[in-house]
Amino acid sequence: MEDLKKLQDDLWGYAETGFKEYKSAEAMCKYLEKKGFEVNRGICNMDTAFDAVYGSGKPVIAILAEYDALDGMSQEADVAEYKPLKDSTTGQGCGHHLLGVGAINAFLELKKIIDEENLEATIKLVGCPAEEAGSGKTYLARDGYFDDVDIALTWHPSNISSVSTGSHQACIQCYFRFKGVSSHAAGSPELGRSALDAVELTNIGVNYLREHIRSDERIHYAITNTGGHAPNVVQAEAEVRYFVRSSTGPRVKKLYERVCNVARGAALMNDTELEIIFDEGLVDIVPNFTLEKVFRDSFIKLGVPKYTEEEREYAKKFKDTYDVDVLLNQTYENVKDVKKLKKNIIESELNDYFVDKDHSDVCYMGSSDVGDVSWVVPTAQINVNCFSYGASGHSWQWVAQGKSSISFKGAIHAGIIIADTARTLIKNPNLIEKAKEELKERLGDQEYECLIPKDVLPHVY
Ligand SMILES: [Zn+2]
Ligand SMILES: [Zn+2]
Structure with missing residues (x-):
């Protein structure tokens, strides 16, 4: 022993x-x-x-x-x-x-x-x-x-x-990676496109989505790249990691698609590029x-x-x-x-x-x-x-x-x-x-x- x-x-x-x-x-x-x-x-x-x-x-x-x-x-x-x-x-x-x-x-x-x-x-x-x-x-x-x-x-x-x-929930994990354009946040903000803003817009969108999902579904996120520590530099890159959960495999796939659409919408809103990285899933x-x-x-x-x-x-x-x-x-x-x-x-x-x-x-x-x-x-x-x-x-x-x-x-x-x-x-x-x-x-x-x-x-x- x-x-x-x-x-x-x-x-x-x-x-x-x-x-x-x-x-x-x-x-x-x-x-x-x-x-x-x-x-x-x-x-x-x-x-x-x-x-x-x-x-x-x-x-x-x-x-x-x-x-x-x-x-x-x-x-x-x-x-x-x-x-x-x-x-x-x-x-x-x-x-x-x-x-x-x-x-x-x-x-x-x-x-x-x-x-x-x-x-x-x-x-x-x-x-x-x-x-x-x-x-x-x-x-x-x-x-x-x-x-x-x-x-x-x-x-x-x-x-x-x-x-x-x-039972326990099925889950899909993914990353939303945004690419923007850096610039001087005070001197030339019009040249910048903030990837960090896109992350925030995604999270806000998903937080509104929450009201319209099943009660046995859950969504969580962690910001895995803020794009740096300088507020006076428009962040050219940023990333957020998501866990999307629902009661079955088919349901979690549908909810995952809705969350992806929110991230796509965020990229469209602020003119950044989005890469969706499917990480893993379990039933x-x-x-x-x-x-x-x-x-x-x-x-x-x-x-x-x-x-x-x-x-x-x-x-x-x-x-x-x-x-x-x-x-x-x-x-x-x-x-x-x-x-x-x-x-x-x-x-x-x-x-x-x-x-x-x-x-x-x-x-x-x-x-x-x-x-x-x-x-x-x-x-x-x-x-x-x-x-x-x-x-x-x-x-x-x-x-x-x-x-x-x-x-x-x-x-x-x-x-x-x-x-x-x-x-x-x-x-x-x-x-x-x-x-x-x-x-x-x-x-x-x-x-x-x-x-x-x-x-x-x-x-x-
Ligand atoms: Zn655990
Ligand atoms: Zn455990």
């Missing part, structure tokens, strides 16, 4: 963003090799994707690992206070270092079960890069990596322990109630991590950075017993029981490239508590708690539950068939259409 904790701390420290996870992927590959597995590095044109395979025959079960970090999220470990960003601004704001360690533990535990119980199955630990931006799994799904896989299982660190249910998640039920049974059998007084004190420091009233007013979708959860939020520093949920088909806000996997193979995920109450994904509190013993316990426990669920599936092939049947029924006559065109290779802009 100690060596897995070291791996967790190393991945936390590397905090590499999408498709740049060279040190992280290498550390995970070396770890697996040390455990005696053969590792394939660089799969489906991605240097930082890898897999390790064990066993033989059917079924083939894939366990998905992540390890990429987020930009703008550097923090000090264990300090319950926001620290300004440092030179290196990346941080494990979504806990993907834990996701990677938990997935490896699932693989190790499942190997043990296969050996001890003499089971026939092939298990794959799949190192999936660039979840936050880049969509490694989308390329794996598009390029046929999962063609021989029967079931895919994964998890995500959270502030409650539960079985994940419902919505198809839930699978059959697999969710198997996960639930394992969770009920194995429970949740137990915490020491010291760990509770640690979590309290972080919980105290939130207003409990705000936490109580959040919506806890599909939770069977919301009263019990709210009582736990008031009385405990962190979630310490299994939060049972009703199955759901509803599309929730946010996206994951797990979506593409779920279209081609029955897929399910769990959440295991790794943090104090209050702390949520992409917060400094998640980064700061990312090396704690609480988060390590969560990762290890996730591995144990995934392995137990896989054991049940291997021993009950009828459940695998049922999960496949369910996927078929949900898709009906819809075919998986990857939002990234075939000729676009994994990349970093």
Whole structure:
């Protein structure tokens, strides 16, 4: 276990963003090799994707690992206070270092079960890069990596322990790059054409568009090039990056086209040139109630991590950075017993029981490239508590708690539950068939259409 904790701390420290996870992927590959597995590095044109395979025959079960970090999220470990960003601004704001360690533990535990119980199955630990931006799994799904896989299982660190249910949004990411003409902003403004103005006009247009989109759609932007720091120079170049989300692939394509038209309109308004750079896309998640039920049974059998007084004190420091009233007013979708959860939020520093949920088909806000996997193979995920109450994904509190013993316990426990669920599936092939049947029924006559065109290779802009 100690060596897995070291791996967790190393991945936390590397905090590499999408498709740049060279040190992280290498550390995970070396770890697996040390455990005696053969590792394939660089799969489906991605240097930082890898897999390790064990066993033989059917079924083939894939366990998905992540390890990429987020930009703008550097923090000090264990300090319950926001620290300004440092030179290196990346941080494990979504806990993907834990996701990677938990997935490896699932693989190790499942190997043990296969050996001890003499089971026939092939298990794959799949190192999936660039979840936050880049969509490694989308390329794996598009390029046929999962063609021989029967079931895919994964998890995500959270502030409650539960079985994940419902769908998540499809998403397209792009850049609008404007080219203008520089000039002296005071002396000869009539000669200038401001690319930065075009970015601002795009954003204003999109902010008006917001009123006329579906309530399950979201649009976000970040200005990635302001064209310089001198207000007295008309900016000749500027760029803005957009995420466009909707509940399905076809819907997100339509919304993306409307956003592109706003950018085209902005260029027309101020006489600049526009280049639209399609970056990447991922589809919505198809839930699978059959697999969710198997996960639930394992969770009920194995429970949740137990915490020491010291760990509770640690979590309290972080919980105290939130207003409990705000936490109580959040919506806890599909939770069977919301009263019990709210009582736990008031009385405990962190979630310490299994939060049972009703199955759901509803599309929730946010996206994951797990979506593409779920279209081609029955897929399910769990959440295991790794943090104090209050702390949520992409917060400094998640980064700061990312090396704690609480988060390590969560990762290890996730591995144990995934392995137990896989054991049940291997021993009950009828459940695998049922999960496949369910996927078929949900898709009906819809075919998986990857939002990234075939000729676009994994990349970093
Ligand atoms: Zn995230
Ligand atoms: Zn995440």
